Amino acid sequence: MGSKVYFIKASVDDGEQVLSKKAVRVFKAGGFAECFKENDFTAVKVHVGEDGNNTYITASCIKGLVDRLLALKTRPFVTDTSTLYVGRRHNAIDHAILAAEHGFSLRGLGIPFIPADGLLGTSETAVQINGELDKEVFIAYDIVRCQSILSVAHFTGHPATCAAGTLKTLGMGCASKKGKLKQHAALKLNISDDCTRCGVCFEHCPADAITLDDVKANIDQDKCIGCAECMAMCRFGAVECNWGQEDEVLQKSIAEHALGALKGKENRAAFFNFIMSVTEGCDCFNEADMTKIVDDIGIAASRDPVAVDKAALDLVESKGGRKLAELLENDKLDPRYQIEHAERIGLGIANYELIEIK
């Protein structure tokens, strides 16, 4: 017997208000109110959209879900964590301003936006897990501290993980900067010519991996322990990652960080995948009007983060008539790494029963 995944057909053409109502119908049909208790601090994990992106799931689409939590008398806050790459979600202040511009605010939703990993993305808790890659993962402090989670993911393609849905929202999206860097184990940090030689990273590096020459700071890759402190502290955006194609280790590490994010919240979390505006890249791309790789499909939700991603993947591949990697025209990618690994480490089960709400 599989995990129950509740599903309703939906499209961005429905409009935000109808999408919000459809999400609430899924919430009610799935009995997700049981996951939340009065006075819970409830994290509503979202992606507020990168500056310039217009295919993210808008605040208005989740307004009905937030209202359900308020009616249940939880203390919900809308949240996300800061990015490794330099942009408007790199620190809490710029992130909160962007969130407010996109309606994720007290004014827009009736609840505040509180970045879960603090001012610089270094507010974290080391969570012990029984993973295969790691026994300890680094999760945003307020994700660990809250009592329940309503995860709202936009299920899309992704150039490194193939699929970006609930598992990625939980694993990458709930990790501190150090946790993110740990997931991107193949990444190396470098310091660009934007360096002003201010010396702040040099002072904060716990591994003495940074030296200052006459022109700029430099990182000794043999000494670097990947703590991301330099990246968090640099105010000039000079610490860069060598982004590139990554392998299955990234997806497995995402699954293990998702396990850490949910530790202690078994039966206290609900996972929504909005399967619409499914594009080649995720909401971190600062591009407008990215091309859809399939027509809009709907909203799927479950108490099982593995089942809800497997269901979304199957729905996308069924709609597109091809494997997701083929839709992305990159046969080196395979989204099943994250799903199979998540199942193996006990995060959920990939087998599911799809219950369609008419």
Ligand code: SF4
């Ligand atoms: S903190 Fe940034 S600008 Fe300052 S020395 Fe380090 S890399 Fe250069």
Ligand code: SF4
């Ligand atoms: S990531 Fe950490 S250890 Fe590596 S150079 Fe930056 S501050 Fe030093």
